[in-house]
Amino acid sequence: MNYLENKLQEQTPTLQEQEKLKNIVSAIASDINAICKTEGIDATPLEVGSVSKGTNLKSSDIDLFITFSRSYPVEYIEKKGLEIGHAVLENAIEKYAEHPYVSGSVSGIKIDIVPAFRINEGERIVSSVDRTPLHTIYVKSRTDSKMVHDIRLLKVFLKEINVYGSEVAKSGFSGYICEIAIIAFGTFEKFIQYMANLKGKLIVPENCDKEFNEPVIIIDPVDPTRNAGAAVSVENLSKLKLAAKLYVTRREDILFNPEPVIKYDRKTIMKAFVLKKPDIIDDIIYPQAVRLKNRIWDIFQKSGFMPFSSELYMGENIEILIEYMRNKLPDAQKHMGPPAESNESIKFIDAWKGNSRLMRGPYIMGDRIYVDTKPRYTELEEIIKIELEKSDIGKNLNQYKGEIKVVSGKDVNKLNVAKKFYSKSLF
Numbered sequence: 418m419n420y421l422e423n424k425l426q427e428q429t430p431t432l433q434e435q436e437k438l439k440n441i442v443s444a445i446a447s448d449i450n451a452i453c454k455t456e457g458i459d460a461t462p463l464e465v466g467s468v469s470k471g472t473n474l475k476s477s478d479i480d481l482f483i484t485f486s487r488s489y490p491v492e493y494i495e496k497k498g499l500e501i502g503h504a505v506l507e508n509a510i511e512k513y514a515e516h517p518y519v520s521g522s523v524s525g526i527k528i529d530i531v532p533a534f535r536i537n538e539g540e541r542i543v544s545s546v547d548r549t550p551l552h553t554i555y556v557k558s559r560t561d562s563k564m565v566h567d568i569r570l571l572k573v574f575l576k577e578i579n580v581y582g583s584e585v586a587k588s589g590f591s592g593y594i595c596e597i598a599i600i601a602f603g604t605f606e607k608f609i610q611y612m613a614n615l616k617g618k619l620i621v622p623e624n625c626d627k628e629f630n631e632p633v634i635i636i637d638p639v640d641p642t643r644n645a646g647a648a649v650s651v652e653n654l655s656k657l658k659l660a661a662k663l664y665v666t667r668r669e670d671i672l673f674n675p676e677p678v679i680k681y682d683r684k685t686i687m688k689a690f691v692l693k694k695p696d697i698i699d700d701i702i703y704p705q706a707v708r709l710k711n712r713i714w715d716i717f718q719k720s721g722f723m724p725f726s727s728e729l730y731m732g733e734n735i736e737i738l739i740e741y742m743r744n745k746l747p748d749a750q751k752h753m754g755p756p757a758e759s760n761e762s763i764k765f766i767d768a769w770k771g772n773s774r775l776m777r778g779p780y781i782m783g784d785r786i787y788v789d790t791k792p793r794y795t796e797l798e799e800i801i802k803i804e805l806e807k808s809d810i811g812k813n814l815n816q817y818k819g820e821i822k823v824v825s826g827k828d829v830n831k832l833n834v835a836k837k838f839y840s841k842s843l844f
């Protein structure tokens with residue numbers, strides 16, 4: 418048996434485990450039914466997600482919906498959904514996606530209980546979770562046991578190369594995309610063969626005429642206005658393309674055994690910027706952390722410190738690492754002015770006249786005027802502080818800009834972000 422089939426066998430739930438999941442689902446479902454009956458609520462429990470389709474791996478969660486009649490207002494189903502969720506799931510916590518839901522666990526299995534509207538095929542949805550029950554119907558009606566096997570195989574493959582999961586910080590392939598891909602291509606082998614030769618965007622179905630900007634366009638069969646592949650980053654698409662090439666050419670040596678070279682003495686300079694991650698879900702914080710990283714990079718770049726690599730790690734803290742080449746700025750920096758022919762050129766000359774920071778010029782190079790100037794600030798940390806003060810990082814991180822800790826020298830290597838930086842490999 419090959420490496421991948423082996424992994425699949427390890428990760429496929431046993432019959433007992435499937436039985437256990439079924440029992441948990443039916444126990445909670447009957448509790449939900451009882452509550453709805455007593456209180457006269459027109460709602461029914463419905464199992465969705467990979468467990469309902471038999472495409473789950475050992476690590477996957479149970480997704481249980483409470484589908485309410487469309488005659489209720491959204492506010493009612495949000496409130497009742499949480500209430501029922503807490504009543505049937507002990508020690509659960511509330512989470513927020515488009516709407517709030519309840520998340521907890523029973524005998525070590527994670528369960529989400531999500532309120533939604535009961536929607537028939539073709540009816541307009543109210544929020545994106547309303548589609549989910551239709552996904553179950555779609556997938557179950559179009560898969561046989563060989564395809565279910567191949568969907569699981571694809572999930573295992575994507576997990577091996579680290580691109581499975583549609584959460585924002587992962588920006589990978591969701592379970593539902595795996596299902597659509599196998600239904601569209603027929604088998605795992607055919608899909609991987611296609612990916613090995615694909616140039617440019619992944620578009621499913623190939624002849625789709627919808628305009629989407631994302632690198633992966635996978636039309637949701639139950640709602641053709643939605644791109645189910647919108648979350649996949651171009652980097653993760655590239656990883657899948659390369660992994661598929663390695664798979665079809667049987668280069669398991671590279672595919673499953675990446676051995677990145679790690680040499681610590683790079684003769685470069687590193688600094689890390691660390692702040693506590695606010696207690697808000699990662700899907701919201703992560704894009705702001707990326708923005709902060711990009712902003713810090715820009716400041717290094719614009720002020721002349723010559724950055725050339727960066728890394729972001731998000732755990733309990735947000736850690737940003739910048740690797741750069743110059744720790745001290747020289748006294749003279751080139752500062753570009755307007756084109757000589759423009760009406761701004763005389764203003765530029767006047768503005769620099771008599772300025773004590775002027776080191777040379779003004780002079781003309783090509784079609785523009787330049788001056789060489791002493792930088793206003795020379796201390797990196799001071800520059801970062803001043804510039805970040807002026808930057809908009811995002812609603813949740815803006816208030817913590819002043820609390821960013823700067824880590825330098827050997828201490829950088831103790832951080833998680835440094836581990837991530839040094840161990841970077843293909844997948």
Ligand SMILES: Nc1ccn([C@@H]2O[C@H](COP(=O)(O)OP(=O)(O)OP(=O)(O)O)[C@@H](O)[C@H]2O)c(=O)n1
Binds near residue numbers: 553591593
């Ligand atoms: N980006 C996403 C995430 C979820 N879903 C829908 O929500 C269901 C449950 O989501 P999730 O648990 O994330 O995915 P699963 O398909 O259950 O896969 P896994 O085995 O990883 O749990 C999916 O089946 C799918 O119908 C979706 O359409 N798009």
Ligand SMILES: [Mg+2]
Binds near residue numbers: 468477478479
């Ligand atoms: Mg799931």
